[in-house]
Each structure stands twice: as C-alpha cells, then as structure tokens.
Amino acid sequence: MKHILVLVLALGITLTAKAQSYHGKKITDNGAIPATELATKMGEKKELTTKVEGTVDQVCKVKGCWMTVKTADGKTMRVTFKDYGFFVPKDIAGKQVVFEGVAQTTTTPVAELRHYAEDAGKSKAEIEKITEPEKALTFVADGVIVKK
Structure with missing residues (x-):
C-alpha cells in the first residue's frame, strides 16, 4: 500500500511539473495582475516593474x-x-502566460513595426501599410511561465 501511495504521489508531482513551462528567469505566478488591468495600474507612469498574467x-x-x-x-x-x-x-497563441519585468509606455518606430509584422508572417502589402510610429504599452520580461 505504501508503494502505491508513493507511486501516485510521484506521478502527481511529475504531471504538475509539466503543467507549465518556464522561460528566462524562473518566476512564480504569485501576485500577477491581469493584463487587462495593467494600463490602469500604470496610470501616468512611464515605467512599472510588475508581474502580469x-x-x-x-x-x-x-x-x-x-x-x-x-x-x-x-x-x-x-x-x-x-x-x-x-x-x-x-x-502558444491562445495560451495563458505569466511574465515578470518592466512595463513601459513607448513609441515604436515604423521600421521596427514593419520588422515585427514581417516576423508575424504578414504580407508585403500589409507591411507597406505601416507608415506611422505607434505609441503603446510594451513590456520587457525577465521570465515567462507558459501555462498548459
């Protein structure tokens, strides 16, 4: 009976460990704020160190x-x-993630926006439509958890 309990416990730990993957600095999801609330939390700040889900x-x-x-x-x-x-x-499109680092209000130049569009597989016509820099909330992450 003890052997079965140990086996079940080991299996549970193994499955839990595989329920998410870590990238960069190993972080936890404790204290993460929803991405939908980040702009409000930032307010007028140019930069905010935080954890987001x-x-x-x-x-x-x-x-x-x-x-x-x-x-x-x-x-x-x-x-x-x-x-x-x-x-x-x-x-991982459609998956839940938690990331920790620095949120910033930035202006992204046209050349960089076009580079991102190319990386995303956009067509040449779509890329050429990008003609204005974009002011937006961006994030530089130290670590990411991808939840499965």
Missing part, C-alpha cells in the same frame, strides 16, 4: 523572440525578452 495573441513566427498579449481595450501589448536572452515556443 494574460492570454497570448501572437508569437514571433521566426524564433519566438516576442509575443503579444491581449489587453482591456481590445488591443494587444508587445512583450519582448530582456537582452534577447530567451525565447518562448512559437505555438
């Missing part, structure tokens, strides 16, 4: 070097990874 909208198709996460206003926030030091799986 949200749903992935898109991922860089080239190597997983950025992702976008849905926000409250129907828009998305681009999440990049500190010092280009890690990547996320390219197939």
